[in-house]
Amino acid sequence: MPSDSMTIGASGMDAYQAQIDVISNDIANVGTTAFKSQNLTFQDLFYQTQQSASAPTTTNGGVNAQQVGIGVKIGATDTDTSQGGVQTTGVNTNMMINGDGYFILANADGTGAPKYTRDGDFSLNDNGLLFDPSTGLGVMGYTADAAGNVEATGSPGPIQIPIGLKAQAVATGAGAKLGPAGDKVFDMSFGGNVDSTQYAAAVSNGTAPASSLATAGTTIYDSLGDPHLVQVTFQPALSNGGVAVPFSVDNASGVAVTAATEWAYTMTSTDGTTFLNPATNTSSTTSGIQYAFFDQNGQFINTSATRAPALGTTLGGTAVHSADGLPSAASGDQLTVTKWGVVPGANNSATQTAAPGAIGIDLSGMTSNAATAQVLSTGQNGLAPGILSNISVGQDGTITGSFTNGASQTLARVAVATFQNEQGLTRTGGSDYVASPDSGAAEIGTANSGSFGAIVGDSLELSNVSISDEFTKLITAQNAYTSNSKSITVANEDLQTVIGLIH
Numbered sequence: 001m002p003s004d005s006m007t008i009g010a011s012g013m014d015a016y017q018a019q020i021d022v023i024s025n026d027i028a029n030v031g032t033t034a035f036k037s038q039n040l041t042f043q044d045l046f047y048q049t050q051q052s053a054s055a056p057t058t059t060n061g062g063v064n065a066q067q068v069g070i071g072v073k074i075g076a077t078d079t080d081t082s083q084g085g086v087q088t089t090g091v092n093t094n095m096m097i098n099g100d101g102y103f104i105l106a107n108a109d110g111t112g113a114p115k116y117t118r119d120g121d122f123s124l125n126d127n128g129l130l131f132d133p134s135t136g137l138g139v140m141g142y143t144a145d146a147a148g149n150v151e152a153t154g155s156p157g158p159i160q161i162p163i164g165l166k167a168q169a170v171a172t173g174a175g176a177k178l179g180p181a182g183d184k185v186f187d188m189s190f191g192g193n194v195d196s197t198q199y200a201a202a203v204s205n206g207t208a209p210a211s212s213l214a215t216a217g218t219t220i221y222d223s224l225g226d227p228h229l230v231q232v233t234f235q236p237a238l239s240n241g242g243v244a245v246p247f248s249v250d251n252a253s254g255v256a257v258t259a260a261t262e263w264a265y266t267m268t269s270t271d272g273t274t275f276l277n278p279a280t281n282t283s284s285t286t287s288g289i290q291y292a293f294f295d296q297n298g299q300f301i302n303t304s305a306t307r308a309p310a311l312g313t314t315l316g317g318t319a320v321h322s323a324d325g326l327p328s329a330a331s332g333d334q335l336t337v338t339k340w341g342v343v344p345g346a347n348n349s350a351t352q353t354a355a356p357g358a359i360g361i362d363l364s365g366m367t368s369n370a371a372t373a374q375v376l377s378t379g380q381n382g383l384a385p386g387i388l389s390n391i392s393v394g395q396d397g398t399i400t401g402s403f404t405n406g407a408s409q410t411l412a413r414v415a416v417a418t419f420q421n422e423q424g425l426t427r428t429g430g431s432d433y434v435a436s437p438d439s440g441a442a443e444i445g446t447a448n449s450g451s452f453g454a455i456v457g458d459s460l461e462l463s464n465v466s467i468s469d470e471f472t473k474l475i476t477a478q479n480a481y482t483s484n485s486k487s488i489t490v491a492n493e494d495l496q497t498v499i500g501l502i503h
Contacts, residue, residue: 005487006495011071012484015042018074019477026465027474034096034118034431035463036079037470043075081422084118085462093130095120095393096461099453101416104444105137105432110157114140116417116442118461119431130159130399130412134430141397141414148410150398152446156415159399165411167386167403169225173337173359175381180364183252183323186333190216191365192376194234196298199261199368202236212236216375221382222354225405226343229270234375237262237291237307247308249293249301252323252364257301259293261368262308266290272341278305278329283338290332290361294368303332303363327360335359383407393457397447416452417442 019040029035056062086096097103102116108129115137123133130139138158144150172187179186198212214234219227248256267275267287277288293301302320309319320331327334337356365378386405393399397414419425424438435442448454 005490008069008071009484009486009488011045011073012487013481015072015074016477016481016484020474020481022077023470023474023477027467027470030463030465030467032431032463033121034084034461035465036081036084036118037463037465039078039080041075041078042072044069045071045073079423079425080464082464083461084464086456087460087462088458089460090458092391092393092458093122093124094458094460095122095414096456096459097416097447097453098456100418100451101447101453102418102433102442104140104156104415104417104442105132105135106140106158108136108138108158110138110140110155113434114442115428115432115434116425117430117432120455121460124161124163126163128161128163130161130414135432139414141399141412143412144410150410150413152413152415156444159412159414161391161399161401161411162388165388165401165403167383167388167405167407167409169221169223169385169405170381170383170407171223171355171357172220172380172382173357174223175383177360178379178381179362183364185324185326186360186362187327187382188218188220188335188359188380189362189365189378190218190232190375191378192216192374193298193367193369193371194261194263194294194375195371195373196261196294196368197370198373199236199263203238206238208235208238214373214375216377218377218380219382220337220359220380221384222337222340223357224354225382225384226340226354227384228273228341228343230273231268231270232265232375232377233268234263234265234292234373237264246296249304249309250320250322251301252321254322257295259301260296261294261298263292263294263368264289265292265363267335269341271343273337274339274341276329276336276338278336285341287335288329292332292363292366294366298367298369300364300366300368303361305330305332327358333361333363335361393455395448395454395456397455414447414455415444416447416455417444418451419443 022038022040026037050066050068053065054063102118103120105115105117106112122130122139125131140156141159142150142152142156143160177184177186178189194214202208202212212235215231217229217231219229221227245262246258246260249259251257266289269285274283274285275287276283279288290303290305291307292303295301304320306319321333336358340354383405386403386407388401389404390402391399398410399412401409401411420440421438424436425433426436428434445452
């Protein structure tokens, strides 16, 4: 009947208008951070059976059912969860997930039903809360303890980044150890070159003129974080206790290597800091003499407090340093502070009572070649006090704080969630989703592990809307809408013809 055709055409117009609405919404959100486009699918409506099907018989091949459809309906609105592009923002609190997963948002006190988002446009408020400024909801994760350890167990809570967090001072000798691979036991490292031609000339002349000296200055820190300037000086070792180079010295691996040059080195302070002289068991602003040995190729061999140390006397015998063994006065790679000197502008009554201590000295980066002498300080593990100045986010969501003194510390870890059925999530606007019975419960874990995507810091995810695809679908939907309207027009004309026959 014409009225059925009108109803069918109306259902088509309703369905394709809904598709045009979905497409229009996608186009409108082409610039929305982490927006996921949608695609509407259709299903046909219940069929009117004009004649039922009959089975074949011996005399008849059977009759197919005669059915007439009564229109179309919306079957589903699917979300395209594919990855959007990357926009680098340079904002240290921005982040995106490259792969599967959602950030978790909740009230600033951790209460209320959580929301989930791919939009990582986060900020820090004046209380140090990492939050979504568009909703005021806090970003959930796990805050580190004072030692920088993250215990990612239990339900995640609001992430707090302490504004004005201070880093403790670290005395040189108490920080992270330095040194070559397999031998990171030192506290100060030096590199550069001591001139082997100057060494040969000094040995030939029997004296070490000022031109043969090589020096470098560096700063070390006491336990209160006050700085102290010290200078290391290298000079040719002219007296070998009756043994002249070449002679063999064990390297840190215990292998005997022929020494071609032998350099004596000392440390001197400029502020009154005093060092222990093990030979005399007294303290002065200049340390006791220690020795460094280099082979025929100018490569570093080892250190010792003894000129021409006997072979086989490694740590335990203590004449030379052995790999991964603690520095010592006997192995010639330890400086012991007995009292700290005066620091301008510091509380020197406190500074001079700061804890003294031993400092291991690494010379493995030095050479003794026929080249200009240039000794360089390449590192030390002391730190002045510092204040939190910046944060960065790692691929696993770990938030690391950088301090003005060069220290870094783990502050928190952002939690991420995945769902068994992402299509079942319910959109709530603001690029947020909530779980539904069809999505399943959130599976919470650590980014860049298992099925969870990696977090990219200083970046945001772009919308995954394809303008070209959307306009293609829009043209198709518009044509379908127009065609359905034409079917209503035709049905109306047919109905008017029937009415005319009655009159």
